Amino acid sequence: MFGHHYLKNTTTLQYDPKKCTGCMMCTLVCPHAVFRMEGKKAMIQAKDACIECGACALNCAYGAITVRSGVGCSAGIIKGYLSGQEPTCDCACPAEKKKSSCC
């Protein structure tokens, strides 16, 4: 029951197994183990854990994955909204100067 779980059924992640060649790249780049290999194909095993970072889509050389990537940061979204731009992590986000546990 306890642990980090975010909102369900929100991710824009889309995967087309027909295009998958089984290169395993998506399983290697995903920070939340959303993908798993099953035989010669990747499969989505934990869709709700996806943070839409875009790593899998960018690193799938065969175009099997799409996702609207962005930052899950309310301050960045507010700032983007006020300045009429895409949500970014620019300076509104204190995180970018200090997150180190993950770098």
Next chain:
Amino acid sequence: MAETYIVNTQETPAGIVPQITTDLRMSDYEGTFKARFNISRMDYKLAPRLYAVNQPDANSVVLVSANYKMSFDYLRKELKKIKAWILVLDTKGINVWCAAGKGTFGTQEIIRRIQETRLAQIVKHRRLIVPQLGAPGVAAHEVKKASGFSVTYGPVRAQDLPAFLRAGMKTTEAMRRVQFTLFDRMVLIPVEVIGHLKYVLWGLVYFALVSGFAPGVFSWEKVLFGSSIAAVFLFSGLIAGTVLLPVLLPFIPGPAFAWKGALLGLGVFALLQWLLAGIFTSTMLSILGWALIVVSLASFSGMNFTGTSTYTSLSGVLKEMKIALPLQIGGFSLGVILWTISSFI
């Protein structure tokens, strides 16, 4: 910033490369401390270029990093006995993860930096080790196509690098997972608090002024009394959202951060009300006003922890904001109005 980490130089077929130490000094820790507390955030950068660790040779590994000093420190201190080249990209002084999200830690920058440092003349192999958290900005196959260097994604945490190298450059499942431990969350608290402090201070000015004038004639005594009470409530809302929320995060029911913050705000408010009840009496109206203010503040500042956490998504945050933001703004405004009315009657 003094480049105290450079201890020597090393000749290579492509010119002289600075050698760096794997030991962190007092000044390195001091810099980390300042960055965490938001003191002198500027210029916590280093020059984007190639660095040598432990006199590497043409067969040594190439590790890619960001030109954010804290990322660089975390990396080099793990390389005690490892010969390596560190290719530092220009990420404008921003850590790997955030820079990858923006694309400054990205495919083009890697390709450019390989050319500029003439890396192909320095090492015989054609392999780069890129931290996995850089992957949202890097298309491994594109780097390979343009530069001939293949990208191997290394562990999320630099401390796993030695084990990763020993295992023949393979990450384990655990090495690939992003965590969000209590310690990870605690070190982020100072910046969260400081980041929201200015809103609270502005609010305080309003409460102090109104308290001074209402009801009747202005007095400094009333300013002092009114602003003390306001400070207690405002700071408790702030602490609920920026200190309690990070610490208790996985134990607060409900997935939405705005909701978690509101719950904590309500809890803290109830506690305060109980503690303060004996000290002074207040009207129903002002209690209601403060409750709305504290809960909205805790909810808003707690919601902003989404940006710092490691498991939220853009779509998820948008969804929660669409509901929460109007409630937070409405709740806060209504709270201020109720309190203002209560102080004039």
